Amino acid sequence: MRDMAGDEDEVRHAYGDNIGWRLKGYSRQHNGASISEREITREEFVRIRPFFDAEDNPWLVDLHQVVPEAWHDVEKVLGPLDPEQDYYVTGQPLDWDKDPVQAAREVLDERYPLARAAFLGGSVASGTYTANSDLDMVVIVHDLPGAFRETFVHRGWPVELFCHTVESFQDFVARDTKDRRPPLLHMCAEGFLMLDADGTGQRMRAEARVLLDAGPPPATTTELEDRRYGTTDLLEDLIGARDDDELLFVAARLLTCVGELALVVQNRWLGHGKWLMRRLRDAKEDEIVDSYRALVRGEGPERFIAVVEHVLAAAGGRMEDGYRRNATPR
Template sequence: MAGDEVRHAYGDNMGWRLKGYAKRNSGPPISVRTISRAEFLQIRPLFDADDNPWLVDLNQVVPEIWPCVEKVLGPMDPEQDYYITGQPLDWDKDPVQAARDLLDERFPLATAAFLGGSVAAGTYTANSDLDLVVIVADLPGAFRETLEHRGWPVELFCHTVESLWDFVSRDTKDRRPPLLHMCAEGFLMLDSDGTGERIRSEARALLELGPPPATITELEDRRYAVTDMLEDLISARDEDELLFVATRLVTGAGELALVVQNRWLGHGKWLMRRLREADHGELVDAYRALVRGEGSDWFIQVVEHVLKTAGGRLEAGYRREAPPR
């Protein structure tokens, strides 16, 4: 969108606020003050965290560096959890405050909550939603809900600790555990009794461990499917058919490439991001060239390479018995 240029994180149109929240409790911030762009630029290099220009968790600063933070921002209250939030000066929506207000209103008995998605990743826009994982000890049943709060679309994932790990276990087998990513990579918004920190630590360990290795059967199924789609692409004479086959093929080949490397998968934009992280960006680039009408040769070559790393094409000799009824 046209306004994105003025929303660059370090642009002159950004405003920065230092907010302090009561430890282990939800609710509004105890303290809020504006900091200058110059102060933010002094503080930002001190963080041992992924580049996140929109939302910075000061609790990630190691104790040895804390005096450097206070030298720039002044004395800090040890009883507060501090965050720096950035937003365009002409965009009066604070996602962190909206998420905290929602927790306070809807889940006063929650023991832990994580804010994930594009807000936590520092890539949110005016059209982003708030992805919240909420842990409630006596929740009658896990549920997912979409709603709107203070102008923000919200995706709620509400669980007990037990139901959370049950869902994570099932999603892990499919190599697409969104809850695991949100708890491991998101911001811990609430931790009333240490539950949140325990979940975050275990989620990070599981994410680092990676998905279960692929079985021979799964690899053969994926090779066969990609081979079949590749043949359809090579033989396509209709440009529209070519585009539709290529769309399926970039997903199938991309997933196969990640499975071979025992990496996590993802849907849509997350599959693209996983491919970039795994140095498979050439598959995306070749697909883009095909879509732009620059021919399919490069894309075919890249898919052939993916198949080769998985054991090559698979056609004749492939057989699967129907499951018993």
């Protein structure tokens, strides 16, 4: 039996205060859904936890880890258990699956009661949120000394808040559009319009949709050459890599460069991290990701190299000989 002195504090530290626990029983005779299920209290969980090791997978605890000598003590806490069932204790957060829109509205009511418009974007607005999702909010106010971004927690939800006036919003959108990454446009055009006090929200949503549908500005010759040069340079590093770790690091950087180049050629919006992957998927550029995945799995870089060469050819070919950029005057 493990030494679990101060166990309740350990449970609170490891899992947070907003975890609920459930006892599930499955038939030993056949596979399928659970045949018994009931809630157990935090106190009950704390009392039985000394009998098993939950470090490997704390969200799914197999009661068969309990030694036979201690089984009677477990039943004293949980009550009689059916010997024909295999039992598991599962934990799940209690707060993250509460209505995120309501939580976002509370933020508005408490912090910005006089806001003109507010949008809730990201995975919450699309209904694909998870326990790790946050509330991405754009709030438009009338009088603001300066636009700002703020991160905080409300009712268990991490909040990423972008506060603007209409004018500062437009300034940021213009800058982001030039860079081909307009997160504010996406939040307003595709998110949930939570508040529209005076028609500002509807106007901003309509304008955002028009701008998104129009796509980014066409790439200039200079931008395209710069991107071709950067991709070519990393491709040469990849081909010449003789160290496995070096290969992985170069390939990771090249994945971003070639992915962005492919999107620029198609005149599509860009994105960082997971959003770059989603933009590539929308553009039917799955082979870039698939070939990179093959490299990471140890299948060799040849497939990834061939895909990069193909993207470069579509962009105008490799850019090496004759590339020159003058330094900006100081």
